[in-house]
Amino acid sequence: MLPANSSPLHRASGSTSKSGFTLVELLVVIAIIGVLISLILPAVQAAREAARRIHCVNNSRQLAIATSNFESATGKLPRSGIVELESRTVTANNSESTTVYFKQRKGKQFSWAVLILPYLEQQQLYDRFDFDVSVFEQEAEPQSEFLAQFACPSDHSQRSLFEDETMTLGKRFAKGNYAAFCTPYHTDLQMLYPGALVGRGQSLSRISDGSSNTLLFGEIRTRDHAQDERGAWALPWTAASLLAFDMHHDRINHRSDDPFVAYNYFAYQTQTPNTLGPNSDMLQACPDLVESQLEAMPCLDANKNGWLSAAPRSLHPGGVNVVSLDGHVEFLLDDVDEYVMAYRISVNDGHTIGTSIPEASAAATSSN
Template sequence: MTLPRKSSLRAFHSFRFLSLRRSRRPRGFTLVELLVVIAIIGVLVGLLLPAVQQARESARRMQCTSKLKQWALAIHNYENSQGTYPLGTVRLGAVKRQTFVPSLWAELDQVALFEGYNFNRSFYQGENTTSVRTQLNIYFCPSDKQGYWRGDANLRSRGSYVVNFGNGTYHQTESDFSGAPFGPNKVVRPSDIQDGLSKTMFISEILQPSDDSDFDFRGDFLNDDEAGAQFMTRFTPNSGVDSTRCTDHPDDPAPCVAAGGRHLVARSRHAGGVNAAFGDGTVRFMSDSIALPVWQALGSSQGGETDR
């Protein structure tokens, strides 16, 4: 038998090696395949993005709940040391115009602000302007923007958390706030909360206006004027019927209805409701669909109603 020549074998192996190299060379994507991959990625992003956003909002709502608990604890500690709850707002003529916020600074670990504030003067006078201009993280719900008042020379900070002025309106006389845990110049003790601390809302959320430079009072919670530091339970949460000075207020975040009395409902950017802290320190998520009589019962401190 005749054996193949070495040169023939070398040629054969070289041809086979080149053939294998060509066959193993990676093939690129065609345009159609690339478009299919992009489409699949787009579908996956579309499916995952809402879940990611929902998870982020859930985390923000938990942070908001934690902040409300701190406010509720501050109110409780204030009562332990003073024997009364802080006044909702204070107005003694042109002097001593204040809200509940400065009274709670020390309980919120803001001793420097508290000690630098002169409670014998109004929030916009003298040394007090330094304290009211200071923005604190605990002022703001993470789901809402961190607003800052630029409508006047005082540049006071806004906030997301306001106290419960009951079922009425801001322009009620002082005696008409008897059913609310807070009011203007109103002294309240635990014994005055006849409906029970666990069934009386103390503090909830308010949305700040969309434009920092407008004269919307919402969230202007260092100012005792009009309705900056309170919410009312006259209507259910996020119900879209705020009534303040409509000519000065934008439609966002809620319509403004031209009616007398001045009232502000609890509002938030959480889907479906608002957080609210009760007199016993618990925080609950209150649904937008809550029945109005139940909501108003929770807003009253002496009504004898039941929330169940």
């Protein structure tokens, strides 16, 4: 017989036990999930960066092909920019020499990127440019168009614009991620110490070092700042669409009009890939100097410092993609030998040297 205070219903309800995770078990599960995520995320990010870098490599190659097609059609490589060229005659040691300076802020100021648009299947955009007036007087605003061919998806400031009431007369300029190597020295001296693209254009016959040894384009980064001109593809300005390495010419042992000879006194001050100093990108204005340094994109005001040069830059780990005149793409390491890079940019120094940098490919990309 059952006790008076016990019933089948009471016994059934009393025997039911609660189930669930203890706090310790929950913490262990969370810790395991965290470890798994920490293992998976780098692999996912690496895969995404590999895909982005392949895209950037393809863009570089397409720009080189467009440049080659331009040369085939016109007999010359595109001009680095349509600007005013100023001749100055200097007398030294009883000898006169004339130097032609590239005045990037004078003239109509169209960049090489504008000139090759028809060879990038952008004829309609090219036709919107009015070459009878300056790039700052374009009624159709073609310079404000963002172009996928000029964009590397690793750069996080895509679709940003450069605009300044004084420097651009209020016009907006779209940014991109590719610039031309115009000289191993300073941008204004590109006619004296030429790179692949210079102010008057030049035939391939003048590239005496060979097209495979001559760098054509490199990647650049942009900042999401309206007054930072870096990447403004339609402007033939330093760091906008032009790169200069800042390796000085050896004037002590050579005449100034001799082929370029690297001067070891100025080594370690050059514009190697992603350099953080001592040199900086020389801009027409350096907005927010502190923030630019925090973003690993140091800059200075060229009008206050008196020289024009800028480094190739990217968000790829360890270096930047560059493309040579013959169209082959390489990954240029941040710690590249400065003399090798200087002579790879110069077109007539007599050094037909190669480098051990492998050609960029899907396999090479996926390893980073």
